[in-house]
Amino acid sequence: MHSLWSRAAQAHISCRCRLCLHTGHQIVRRSTNAAARRRVSAADLFTACYTTILGTATVFDAKRKEDRKRDLDEKLEKARTALSNLGVQESADQQGDGPYYTDDTTANHDQHNGACSSKLNLDASYSPHILPQELAALCKIARRPPSYSSWLQTQLEWVQIEAAIVAEEQDPAYELREPRSDRQLEMTTTTVIGLVNQLVWQNQVNESMRIQDSREIRGESSRSVDEFLDELRDTLRTSHYPSYHMPYADIEDTARNRFLLGESIRRIFNQAASSAEIVAKISYNLLTSSAPPSIHTYNTLIAGFNRIQRPDLAQAVVDSYIYRTTWPATQQTIVCLLNHYRGTNQVEGRRDIIQRMRGVKDDGLHYRIVNKKVIYTREWLEWAADNCASRKHAFVERAQRNDAVFNSLIKGYLHRGELGNASMALVACVRVGGFVPVRTLQELFSACLAAVDYAATRKLVRGFTKNLLRFMAIVKRIIQEESVATSRQVVMSVSRLLDICWFPDINIFGPIAGTYVRTQQRLRSILTRVQFELEIREAEDLYTATLKEINSTDLLISRLERTIASLESAQRSRRKITGPLTNFASVARVLSIDARCRDLERKLKLMRALVNAAVIKSKTGYDFDPSGLLSSERPLNLSYRQQMRRKSIINALQAIQISESQMTQGDTKLQLLQNLPDQTLARRLEDSGDVENLTIFTLTTFYAPKLGTSERLRKYNCGKPIGQLEQEFADVVNTSKAILFAHLIGGFQSKLRYWYPDWTRLPLGKLVEYHMRHGICKARRACKV
Known part of the structure; x- marks a missing residue:
């Protein structure tokens, strides 16, 4: 017993603060006096447990x-x-790669x-x-690769989605868009027949990785599969199937038949059968059902084919829904589409779905489309402003997003490493009062901390501070539903996000901080209070567990051993969570200061470019930025070529020295030529014999960042006989390209620089082709004269 008190006292004294030293001496003294004359009470043992848990350091020998x-x-x-x-x-461009911390620190x-x-x-x-x-x-910080879900996680996700589809199908609040005429019913029938044909064809031409399909590859398909396929072909040849009745003729019978159709499809997916058998049975049920399929049927098909690892068949269902139906998407439709494209890693497909959700592409997800020529009331226009995308001739209704949709959006962005978009999706979820699973929150917070992504972290913190009450409601829900360890990790992650957004000097950053800093401080104080509540809750739980061990019927020695083991387990669990985040805090602040300094450098560079452009325009009359790329408020929304053009203008204006005397366009052109990043190319253009033909616009394009130089070959092959010969040949080609390029007229130079921003990738044959075309044009003009 005396050794137990000594260990508890030493663990508490390891903090070395005045309060802990004072309390520790009292514990040691009382334990020495009381050990010889009285038994240990439950209150004394709780004091030892409590001081051990709340100790802020660990005993190191x-x-x-x-x-x-x-x-x-x-x-x-x-x-x-x-x-x-x-x-x-060392290039500053390499700093863009995001780092991350490892948990073994x-x-x-x-x-x-x-x-x-x-x-x-x-x-x-x-x-x-x-x-x-x-x-x-x-601190062992390096770039984190994108995380991918395991096979088991993917299967569990699709199982949960299928359960949500069933619940959604039974919800009477969803109104389906049914065919109201014979022509619309005929179009639905044609769509189903096309889907069946596409499923059968896709299954025949595409390879499958499923174990159940290996028998078909070896030619060991069962007789039942062939019989199903033959029966399906016979059904497609007849005119009796499909024979759907109008859904509004008998609403209850239609709902019952559709539910039975969905149950049969799910039962078929759950069987360990080959893909051919699954496709044949599902197609047969689709054709023989008395009620036409609905959007819920399509949701079941997309989820089921993805769950059995046949995304190619799911893609056939997706294409049929997008291009052959007019059914409005439900929330689970959006979840299925987003998860399908995330699982297949199709970036363009996922981007297409997100644009349709916003109503900015085609007809969206088949919601309401209203012509702008019709006159509407003010109330309807206010509703349209909040819920519709304004297109050229119509309003297209946007998709509503529930918690499941937000979760799919965030996980999809994280899968692609797009932390900024994932942060904006989470902020939107907080703004509407939604909630995403704790696992998704932890993945997003860990990714932002891992990459020390200042831009994404700032979006998160600003969103949390602007919607402080809703965000704290999410934190409160996590504390109520999750364990202490999980809640502590979430709260500490948010605290570290605040460290990344920390302002190093309020006197310097005060003008741009404003209310933002005060709301940050308020959020930090709330998080500190939450952490203290978690400490009390953990101490209470451990006290209850300790009393249970003390009151057990085992021997005193075994009870004490189990108590000590539980205390040490609690300490290890605490260190595992708090250790990496605590050590990461100071580094995150330093890296955030560096990110702010680089951000200020970029802003100063842009400001200097704007000033130089205005001065040069005033002195020479040449406008470097006629389209306003430099003054764009959202440069990230520009296209890739516009962003490259913007960066090349900024770099070119940095290289020009403004003269106090009178400047001409010739002086500006000469400075651009002399300060080209590729000096070898600059010498070749000067020796071309027609350097005056180069325009300021053309010279500016050579200042684009991250482009190759004509010295790359010499760097790798210098000193080798074959390498020297290759270098000589490359020099001849580059010299010829410079001569031909300089003799082109300005319009052809601009076109070539637009299609080939990297000079090393400019083909010599294209220059010859442009010269021949230019020569023919000159000859024709001479003949006309």
Whole structure:
């Protein structure tokens, strides 16, 4: 018993603060006096448990400290060696790759900070971004690959979706768009026949990875499958099937037949049968049903084919729904479409669905389309402004989003590594009072912390602060429904997100901070209170568990051993969650400062470019930015070519020195030519004999970032006989390209630079073709004269 009190006291004293030292001495003294004369009460044991749980440090022996210090010194030496190889030429563009932290960083925080302060030495010749790199190396920060769901997780997701489809089908609030005439019913029949033919054809031409389909590949298909296929072919040849009745003729009978059709389809998917048998049975049921299928039937087909690992067959159903039906999508339709394209990793398909959800592409997801020529009331126009996309001639209703849709959106963005879009989707969910699963929240928060993505984190924090009451309602729900460990991890992750958005100096960033900083402080104080509530809840749970062990019927020694084991387990669980996030806090602040400085550098660079463009236009009359790319409020919404053009203009204006005397367009052109990033190309253009034919617009295109240079071949093959011969041949080709390019008229130069922004990829044959066309045009003009 005396050893138990000593261990509890030592664990509490390890904090070394004045309050803990005072309390620890009292515990040691009371345990020494009381051990010889009275039994231990339940209150005394609770005090020991409580002090052990709330201790803020762990007992480290001397050997472990020395081993940890030696290991840290070795890592510092390796990081310093790697940094010394980077040199001064380290590009700032490489900083865009997002880092992440690893969970095995469990060193003591004070020891870690002390080691960093004593070992972190930077040479003055290094790049200004070396500091974040060294800190990232110390904390094992690297780029995180995109996460992919396992096969079992995918199957469970589709099972949950199928259950939600059944619940949605039985909900009377959903109104289906039914055929109201014989012509519409005939169109529905034609659509179903086309879907059946497409399913059968896709199953025959596409390969399957399912184990059940391996027998068909070896020619061992069962007789029943052939019989089903033969019967299906006979059914398609007759004019008796499908023979659907009008849904409005008998509403109850239609609903009953459709539910039976859905149940039969789900039962077929649950059988361990081959794909051919599944397709044959489903197609036969679709054709012989007395009621036409509905949107719920299509949802069941998409989910079922994806669950049995046949996304190609699910794609046939998706195409039939998008292009052959006019049924409005339900919430589970959107979930099925988003998850289908996420599972197949089809970026364009997923983007198409999101644009249809917003109502900006085609007819959306078959919701309401209203002509703008009709005059409407003010109330309807207000509703349309909130719920419809305004197109050229019509209003297209947007899709509503529930919790399941938001969850699919966020997981899809995370799958592609689009943290900014995932953050905006979560903020939209918070704004409407929705809720996504805790697992999705943890994935998003961990990804933002992993990449130290300042832009995505700022979107999250701003959304949380603007919708503080709704966000705290989400936190409260997590605390009520989840365990203490899960709740603590979510709360600490949000606290670390606030560290990334931390303002380093309010005197510097005060003008742009404003209310944002005050709401951040309020959110941080609320999170601190929540953490304290979690501490009390954990202490209460452990106290209850301890009393249960004490009151058990086992021997006293076994009870004490189990109690000590539970205390140590609680400490390990706590360290596993708080350790990486605690060590990451200081690094996140430093990296956030670096991100802010780089953001300010970009803004200053843009401001300087705007000033230089205005001065050059005033002095020479040439406008570098006639389309207003530099002054665009949302440059990320520009196309890729517009973004490259914008960056090339900024870089070109940085290279021009504004003269106090009179400037001409010739002076501007000369400066652009002399300061080209590829100096070899600049010399070739100067030696072309027609350098005056180059326009300012053309020279500006050579300042686009991340483009290859004409020196690439020499760098790899220098010193080799064959490499020297290849280099000489490449020099001749590049010189010829420069001569031919310089002799083209300005319009042809602009077209070539538009299609080939990278000079090294410009084909010589295209230049020759343009010259022949230009020569023919000149000859024709001469003949006319």
